[in-house]
Every structure is written in C-alpha cells, then in structure tokens.
Amino acid sequence: MTSAPGLQATPAIYGASLRCQTERIIDEILASLPKPELLSADERRGIIARYAAVLEGNFIYWMTGAYLSVRTDESRAIILENLHEEVRDCHPGMMRRFAAAAHAAPTESDFLAVSRDLMNVRLFVGRLSPVRLLLMMAFFEGLIQRFMAFLAELGQRQGSAEMEYTDVHGVCDIAHTDGLFRALAAEMASAPPEPEADLFEGVTLLRTLIGTIVHFDGTRGPVSALPA
Numbered sequence: 575m576t577s578a579p580g581l582q583a584t585p586a587i588y589g590a591s592l593r594c595q596t597e598r599i600i601d602e603i604l605a606s607l608p609k610p611e612l613l614s615a616d617e618r619r620g621i622i623a624r625y626a627a628v629l630e631g632n633f634i635y636w637m638t639g640a641y642l643s644v645r646t647d648e649s650r651a652i653i654l655e656n657l658h659e660e661v662r663d664c665h666p667g668m669m670r671r672f673a674a675a676a677h678a679a680p681t682e683s684d685f686l687a688v689s690r691d692l693m694n695v696r697l698f699v700g701r702l703s704p705v706r707l708l709l710m711m712a713f714f715e716g717l718i719q720r721f722m723a724f725l726a727e728l729g730q731r732q733g734s735a736e737m738e739y740t741d742v743h744g745v746c747d748i749a750h751t752d753g754l755f756r757a758l759a760a761e762m763a764s765a766p767p768e769p770e771a772d773l774f775e776g777v778t779l780l781r782t783l784i785g786t787i788v789h790f791d792g793t794r795g796p797v798s799a800l801p802a
Contacts, residue, residue: 675736710776
C-alpha cells in the first residue's frame with residue numbers, strides 16, 4: 575500500500591511526491607514490455623485486441639466517473655476539457671480504426687481475457703473517490719502517452735499504416751497528464767486525504783489490468799508480469 579504524505583505537506587508537495595511515484599511505476603511497466611520483434615503475429619494481435627477491448631468502451635466512462643467525483647470547479651473544468659476532446663474527435667473511433675487496420679479487432683476471447691480485471695477497475699471507479707480516481711487517471715494518461723510507441727510498432731508489424739490513434743495520443747496525453755495532476759492538487763487542497771489512505775488503490779488495479787493486456791497467457795489465464 576502506498577500512503578499519503580504527512581498532512582503537514584502542502585498540496586504542491588503532495589502532488590510532486592505522487593507524480594514521482596507514478597512516473598516510477600510507468601517506468602517499470604515500460605521496462606517490462608516485450609520486444610515487438612520477438613512477438614509472433616498472434617501475440618501482437620492479442621495485445622492490440624485486448625487493449626482495444628478495454629480502451630474503446632471504458633476510457634470515457636472512467637473519465638466521466640472522475641468528473642462526477644470531484645468537488646472543485648478547477649477539477650471539473652480540466653476533466654470536462656479532456657472529455658470534450660475525447661468525444662469531439664471521436665477517440666474511440668480512432669482506436670477502432672487502429673485495431674481493424676492491424677487485423678486485431680477484439681473477439682469474444684479477448685473480452686473474456688480482460689473481463690475480471692476490468693470489472694475490478696469499473697467497481698473502483700464507481701466508488702467515486704476523487705483523489706484516488708484522479709491519481710489513477712493521471713497515471714493512465716501518462717502511461718498511454720509513453721505506451722504509444724510500443725503500440726504503434728505492434729501495428730506496423732501487423733501491416734498497418736493507420737497511425738492516427740497512436741500519433742494523437744503520443745502528443746495530447748502530455749497536456750492531459752499535466753491537467754489531471756493540477757486537478758489532483760486542487761482536490762487535495764479542498765479535502766486532504768487521511769494520512770494512511772491508500773491513494774494508489776486505483777493505480778494498482780489498473781496496473782494489474784495492463785499486465786493482463788500485455789502479458790495474457792491464454793493457456794493459464796491472466797498473468798501479471800509487471801513488477802510490483
């Protein structure tokens with residue numbers, strides 16, 4: 575469990591500490607990724623398909639949960655701008671085109687592979703805990719931005735030239751991550767978390783889901799191969 579810094583810390587210090595921990599987790603996840611050139615076509619397809627099975631129908635739902643959970647006008651404005659961009663530019667459609675062009679449209683088995691871990695994240699989001707949920711989303715936006723190079727290479731090795739999704743998210747999620755950390759600071763200033771609160775609960779659940787997306791072994795079920 576990762577606890578909150580002492581209550582005497584300012585929101586800025588909270589935020590800096592949490593962001594450092596989050597970036598370290600992202601570094602660990604990226605270091606654990608398999609080398610695309612060593613993956614079979616079926617393994618590449620599976621990663622893209624499971625990623626699409628999770629992202630296409632859930633990201634806007636998770637961000638909407640974050641919007642419903644927050645208490646400050648600053649946080650609402652930041653999240654609403656993010657949601658507006660997701661809907662206006664049809665990011666789920668970008669994801670669908672990317673997966674289809676890589677011959678990796680999700681199948682029933684792909685949805686089943688992520689079902690348990692995805693449900694755990696959905697249930698967590700439904701609790702509408704603002705600080706935990708914002709930290710999870712800031713972590714995810716930061717991860718997605720840096721994950722795009724890996725995902726793009728998988729698509730290219732699958733014969734795809736459809737890179738709008740990876741190109742867009744390799745850039746826009748930098749600003750999205752910064753905005754969510756500002757929202758996080760605003761929420762912590764409004765309602766500081768308890769000293770022993772596990773602020774990384776959502777991050778941990780999402781990290782497990784990412785492990786299943788990337789490292790799923792169909793013969794043994796979900797495998798979390800990401801270092802703890």
